[in-house]
Amino acid sequence: MMEKNKKRHTILVIEDEEPILRVIIEKLSLHNFNTITAGTIEDALNTLQDEARIDAVWLDHYLPGGKSGIDFVRAIKKSVVWKHLPIFVVSNTAGKDKIKQYREMGITQYFVKVENHLGKIVEEIETYLKQAV
Amino acid sequence: MSHISSIRARLILLLVLALIFLSGIGFGSMAQSNALIGAGLFLIGIGGFAIIMAASYLIIKQVQSLNKISANAHAAELERDRLQVILSCMGEGLIAIDADYRVIMCNDRTSAFLRTPPIETIGKEIQEVFPIFRAGEPGRICTKKILAQTIQDINIITIKLADKFLCKNSIGQTFPVAIVAETLLKDTDIIGSVILFRDISEEKEVDQAKDEFVSLASHQLRTPLSTINWYTEMILEGDAGHISKKQKSFLHEINTANKRMTTLVSSLLNVSRIELGTFAIDPKPTDVIVLIREVLGMLKPEMDKHEIKLQEQYGEIPIMDVDPQLMQIVFQNLISNAIKYSPKGSVVGIEISYKKQLKNGAKRAQKQLVIRIRDTGYGIPKNQQSKIFTKLFRADNIKSKITDGNGLGLYIVKSIISHSGGTISFESEENKGTSFCITLPVSGMRQKIGAKKLGG
Numbered sequence: 001m002m003e004k005n006k007k008r009h010t011i012l013v014i015e016d017e018e019p020i021l022r023v024i025i026e027k028l029s030l031h032n033f034n035t036i037t038a039g040t041i042e043d044a045l046n047t048l049q050d051e052a053r054i055d056a057v058w059l060d061h062y063l064p065g066g067k068s069g070i071d072f073v074r075a076i077k078k079s080v081v082w083k084h085l086p087i088f089v090v091s092n093t094a095g096k097d098k099i100k101q102y103r104e105m106g107i108t109q110y111f112v113k114v115e116n117h118l119g120k121i122v123e124e125i126e127t128y129l130k131q132a133v
Numbered sequence: 134m135s136h137i138s139s140i141r142a143r144l145i146l147l148l149v150l151a152l153i154f155l156s157g158i159g160f161g162s163m164a165q166s167n168a169l170i171g172a173g174l175f176l177i178g179i180g181g182f183a184i185i186m187a188a189s190y191l192i193i194k195q196v197q198s199l200n201k202i203s204a205n206a207h208a209a210e211l212e213r214d215r216l217q218v219i220l221s222c223m224g225e226g227l228i229a230i231d232a233d234y235r236v237i238m239c240n241d242r243t244s245a246f247l248r249t250p251p252i253e254t255i256g257k258e259i260q261e262v263f264p265i266f267r268a269g270e271p272g273r274i275c276t277k278k279i280l281a282q283t284i285q286d287i288n289i290i291t292i293k294l295a296d297k298f299l300c301k302n303s304i305g306q307t308f309p310v311a312i313v314a315e316t317l318l319k320d321t322d323i324i325g326s327v328i329l330f331r332d333i334s335e336e337k338e339v340d341q342a343k344d345e346f347v348s349l350a351s352h353q354l355r356t357p358l359s360t361i362n363w364y365t366e367m368i369l370e371g372d373a374g375h376i377s378k379k380q381k382s383f384l385h386e387i388n389t390a391n392k393r394m395t396t397l398v399s400s401l402l403n404v405s406r407i408e409l410g411t412f413a414i415d416p417k418p419t420d421v422i423v424l425i426r427e428v429l430g431m432l433k434p435e436m437d438k439h440e441i442k443l444q445e446q447y448g449e450i451p452i453m454d455v456d457p458q459l460m461q462i463v464f465q466n467l468i469s470n471a472i473k474y475s476p477k478g479s480v481v482g483i484e485i486s487y488k489k490q491l492k493n494g495a496k497r498a499q500k501q502l503v504i505r506i507r508d509t510g511y512g513i514p515k516n517q518q519s520k521i522f523t524k525l526f527r528a529d530n531i532k533s534k535i536t537d538g539n540g541l542g543l544y545i546v547k548s549i550i551s552h553s554g555g556t557i558s559f560e561s562e563e564n565k566g567t568s569f570c571i572t573l574p575v576s577g578m579r580q581k582i583g584a585k586k587l588g589g
Contacts, residue, residue: 023367
């Protein structure tokens with residue numbers, strides 16, 4: 001009997017809207033992900049300092065505290081440790097300029113919340129991480 | 134003035150001499166006993182008098198014309214002073230260059246923007262004095278290249294906020310710039326160019342604020358919709374436990390209504406962008422056929438549901454500069470309308486062709502992309518056809534039949550096509566079908582920055 005060494009990936013979910021955060025965590029857990037949450041960019045950056053084991057980031061754009069998703073990506077890309085961390089931006093902001101800016105900074109994929117099934121986004125993250133390993 | 138006073142002095146002297154001459158002649162003729170000599174002297178007197186009068190007349194005329202010249206010179210000086218004042222007070226920078234791209238003159242505002250005294254600009258090459266470049270290409274100063282259109286040919290060129298040009302002044306400050314440049318003509322010869330420009334930093338800020346507003350509105354409106362969407366999805370997929378058939382069907386209704394709401398919000402946000410003018414066209418080299426096939430792929434479930442027979446006819450279409458996101462919206466709207474507003478089993482036809490058409494008055498044949506999307510569906514009643522492109526309009530014959538539709542799609546499509554410089558038209562007959570036709574010019578959108586020919 002072959003025991004599949006199922007690796008549990010850890011996702012850092014940066015989202016401030018409570019109900020949405022809860023349903024994302026629920027779905028990710030059902031797909032065998034560990035989750036850590038942060039409600040602001042500050043919290044997220046602090047979490048990265050403390051937690052070494054993060055495999056991917058689920059990032060919203062509009063967040064409280066003065067900094068937006070773009071500031072987070074900028075900070076990550078400067079860090080030697082985290083600049084290759086896969087970033088999945090999941091936001092309801094679909095402004096062309098914003099999407100262009102995110103893509104130019106090198107995020108992994110951009111999803112517009114209302115245009116996507118939650119399950120589909122989770123599956124795509126799953127597929128990406130499986131391929132990456 | 135001294136000229137004139139000396140002439141006056143001469144005139145007086147002449148008159149005095151004339152009087153002396155006349156008196157001399159007069160006395161002489163009277164004193165002369167011989168009648169013949171007396172008459173002769175008398176005639177000389179008359180002749181002399183006539184000559185003197187003529188000379189005086191000419192002198193007076195000369196004085197008058199000198200007066201006129203000095204008056205004209207004075208008026209011209211006043212006019213020049215007034216123009217100088219206008220040029221100095223102008224809010225815009227004005228630079229005139231000759232046919233060798235060298236500065237002939239510039240106004241005070243130019244020196245305020247460029248931080249270079251006007252004296253130091255004269256005779257210099259324009260790109261030294263007024264370096265401009267596209268946003269993101271600070272190393273490529275293209276002043277000369279842009280102005281060449283007005284030196285090599287009779288033209289007016291316009292550069293607006295949307296063209297994203299920047300200028301760097303002599304102290305290293307960069308600011309966004311709007312420019313109008315026009316060929317300077319002397320009779321029919323091109324002798325240079327006149328450039329009018331201004332700093333549009335404030336306009337750029339307003340534009341960014343509008344864009345941010347739409348972005349934020351988008352987020353606020355869509356957040357509760359996402360919440361409803363995803364929770365409903367979770368329940369339907371059984372993630373919250375088993376659900377009964379009835380619960381499933383009720384949840385489907387919630388889902389459908391939510392999807393309609395989502396589409397409506399997206400459409401309203403697009404309309405909002407159009408109305409606020411924060412609607413930028415971003416042309417990229419695109420394979421139009423690939424694009425339309427992607428859209429057809431997305432709409433396949435709908436087509437299958439309506440049992441639509443698809444007929445495609447594509448000509449040789451090269452890669453061209455169009456905005457792929459906007460074209461996707463156009464295709465998606467028109468094709469989904471063709472599917473939606475047709476009975477089951479109908480035909481939807483798509484034709485894309487590439488034509489070279491010589492338009493009236495144009496020197497060169499215009500390359501056009503022609504897209505035709507036709508259906509054999511319900512059509513648009515003749516008396517409602519004029520309103521089809523207006524906001525929130527839905528024709529009466531389909532309003533009750535098909536509830537899924539918000540009346541904004543065609544308004545958005547028309548706005549996109551108009552902004553891209555194209556045209557959209559349609560033919561329709563009730564219960565026979567509708568055929569939409571779009572033409573798009575395929576001249577490079579980047580090269581011609583609002584170049585217009587003078588005089589037609």
